[in-house]
Amino acid sequence: MIPLFHDFTDETVLVLGGGTVGARKARRFAREARTVVVSPAFADADFGDAELVRTEPTPADVGEFVADLAPALVVAATDDGAVNAAAESAAREAGALVNRADRAGERDAGSVVVPATVEDDPVTVAVATGGTAPALSRHLRERIEAEFPDVGAMAELAGEIRSELAAAEVPATARHEAVRAVVESSDVWKALQDGVANGRQEANRVMQEETREVLDD
Numbered sequence: 776m777i778p779l780f781h782d783f784t785d786e787t788v789l790v791l792g793g794g795t796v797g798a799r800k801a802r803r804f805a806r807e808a809r810t811v812v813v814s815p816a817f818a819d820a821d822f823g824d825a826e827l828v829r830t831e832p833t834p835a836d837v838g839e840f841v842a843d844l845a846p847a848l849v850v851a852a853t854d855d856g857a858v859n860a861a862a863e864s865a866a867r868e869a870g871a872l873v874n875r876a877d878r879a880g881e882r883d884a885g886s887v888v889v890p891a892t893v894e895d896d897p898v899t900v901a902v903a904t905g906g907t908a909p910a911l912s913r914h915l916r917e918r919i920e921a922e923f924p925d926v927g928a929m930a931e932l933a934g935e936i937r938s939e940l941a942a943a944e945v946p947a948t949a950r951h952e953a954v955r956a957v958v959e960s961s962d963v964w965k966a967l968q969d970g971v972a973n974g975r976q977e978a979n980r981v982m983q984e985e986t987r988e989v990l991d992d
């Protein structure tokens with residue numbers, strides 16, 4: 776399976792099932808998309824900014840929700856296999872993506888998996904195990920979050936340096952080496968813990984050192 780990133784801004788996501796799994800997916804998608812959760816009951820859980828619709832659709836009703844909402848993605852997270860299967864076929868018919876929360880293993884195109892995700896804007900790290908061990912995906916996600924608390928700030932810093940070097944018309948190879956030296960520097964990572972300004976200062980030092988090395992060669 777190959778991970779691809781999908782922008783759901785201005786899209787609708789329909790989640791069927793208001794259990795803890797439906798809540799987790801709703802929370803996740805509601806950060807970006809209009810998210811509607813349809814379920815006869817809702818777990819005592821955080822559904823983020825999702826809209827909750829309390830009703831118990833039959834498999835036939837599911838198609839109507841899909842037709843009405845025209846979602847880009849349908850998440851099938853009920854404990855009823857027939858409803859989840861109906862969600863899958865309605866999504867396919869409507870040309871929407873589908874996420875079957877009750878299935879592991881191989882999938883057809885259009886049937887997508889939700890990975891464990893580290894999000895620290897503008898960075899996204901996605902982890903999956905081919906459905907073999909979701910608990911391990913979660914654990915890896917937590918380890919990555921703990922290991923790189925400033926990853927978003929690092930991305931901003933590297934992006935700023937990239938644009939500045941490009942604007943100064945520094946040749947491509949030197950630019951690439953400078954940016955790589957910054958992101959690979961444990962000193963810059965450490966300095967970022969004390970704020971972006973410290974990170975920037977340390978990055979300047981690393982780049983100066985890098986330039987000196989190039990000139991010495």
Ligand SMILES: C[C@@]1(CC(=O)O)c2cc3[nH]c(cc4nc(cc5[nH]c(cc(n2)[C@H]1CCC(=O)O)[C@@](C)(CC(=O)O)[C@@H]5CCC(=O)O)C(CC(=O)O)=C4CCC(=O)O)c(CCC(=O)O)c3CC(=O)O
Binds near residue numbers: 879887903
């Ligand atoms: C195939 C997939 C489909 C999909 O949902 O997209 C799927 C399917 C199933 N999960 C099951 C169980 C659990 N899932 C979790 C947790 C997560 N599951 C997620 C994704 C996926 N789960 C996709 C594959 C991802 C991959 O390849 O690794 C995460 C990463 C993302 C998310 O859901 O948001 C999220 C962690 C988020 C985070 O914390 O970062 C935990 C742990 C926990 O809850 O703490 C458990 C219990 C422990 C265990 O079993 O490992 C079961 C069995 C149900 C049963 O036994 O009844 C099935 C169905 C089956 O296997 O048949």
Ligand SMILES: NC(=O)C1=CN([C@@H]2O[C@H](COP(=O)(O)OP(=O)(O)OC[C@H]3O[C@@H](n4cnc5c(N)ncnc54)[C@H](O)[C@@H]3O)[C@@H](O)[C@H]2O)C=CC1
Binds near residue numbers: 792816855858878
């Ligand atoms: N992908 C994942 O991470 C995981 C997936 N699962 C799978 O996902 C399913 C859901 O898991 P949980 O949330 O823990 O189960 P749950 O039993 O807590 O929640 C199921 C929800 O579906 C609702 N529901 C029942 N009939 C419905 C219908 N006709 N239309 C809409 N909603 C309906 C119920 O009211 C309930 O809110 C499980 O059956 C299991 O197969 C379970 C654990 C993790």
